[in-house]
Amino acid sequence: MTDSSKKRLKVLEYSLTLELMASFSLAFLLDIDIEYDKIKESKSLGNSSSALSFNQKVNLLLDNKSITKDEKLKLESFMNIRNQFIHNKDAVSYTKAVSNISGLENRLKRIYPDFFKEIELEESIDNCVTELYNDSLSILGDFKGGRESKLIMQSERDIYVKKYKILKEIMESEIDEVNDFIKKQESEFIKKDDLVGMIGLLKYQIIVKTNQEYLKEE
Structure with missing residues (x-):
């Protein structure tokens, strides 16, 4: 497996987990059975074409005050990178993926400044992707607001x-x-x-x- 394929696979696996976590969070709020098999059958939270997108789920959590605007920004940052790897064949590295998203590199530098010290940009963004994923898990699993x-x-x-x-x-x-x-x-x-x-x-x-x-x- 090429280095590019490994990165795509990593981001895809991360994004699938975050999609599921967002569904669990909304299921809890809406009194929908949070068992995995039940969520898969949900019209709004499952895998059907009528299901809500990740962005729509995040907006609902924001409206409910279950996440903050800053937390939404982290979730969106990860999904921006994910979309590049999924939809853009030329996104063969983290650096190329991020370069196609206006302002994202500077945003990552503001969020994770320590990751951009004395190492290659590709490694810095790799670390950011991992940390964005970990932070996103915490955000979607946290109990606050709604x-x-x-x-x-x-x-x-x-x-x-x-x-x-x-x-x-x-x-x-x-x-x-x-x-x-x-x-x-x-x-x-x-x-x-x-x-x-x-x-x-x-x-x-x-x-x-x-x-x-x-x-x-x-």
């Missing part, structure tokens, strides 16, 4: 559901005890003071026992 809000909502919902189940069980148990108490009374009449005291105690017991059971499961 994804952070969604995660918090899910966590709060899970806590609520858990507490509700515990509360329901405790209430049923305590109410059963009150029913047993009433059934055991020989008289058809129950003293008001006894009943008021029991109801007050019941409320306290439900609160305390619910909190105790919840803490046990933490």
Whole structure:
């Protein structure tokens, strides 16, 4: 395999992974099953001709504040290089690929200045491509903005559901005890003071026992 082919293959493999990561991020936000086989079947996130492009996915994540404008710039920088290797036969090196993209070399020098010290330009851009890929993985896998809000909502919902189940069980148990108490009374009449005291105690017991059971499961 030629050096040019190795570079094309490397960029292609990186881009396929980033495409999938972008789909996972949107699937999480849209409550689409994030299993790989399910995403492949998705009309919007899968592999069909109707699926969203990487750029469209990134724009949605930006609108959702799941990524920042600077992060989008990194994602776009990588995809600019990817497009050259995929669509331009003459892009046989990183240097040639980047030279066809206006302003990209200077942008990379601003983002990764340490990669352009005392080494050949081709090696510098090679290092940039690897770092762009690593940074892009972190960007697409990070939970902030819309994804952070969604995660918090899910966590709060899970806590609520858990507490509700515990509360329901405790209430049923305590109410059963009150029913047993009433059934055991020989008289058809129950003293008001006894009943008021029991109801007050019941409320306290439900609160305390619910909190105790919840803490046990933490």
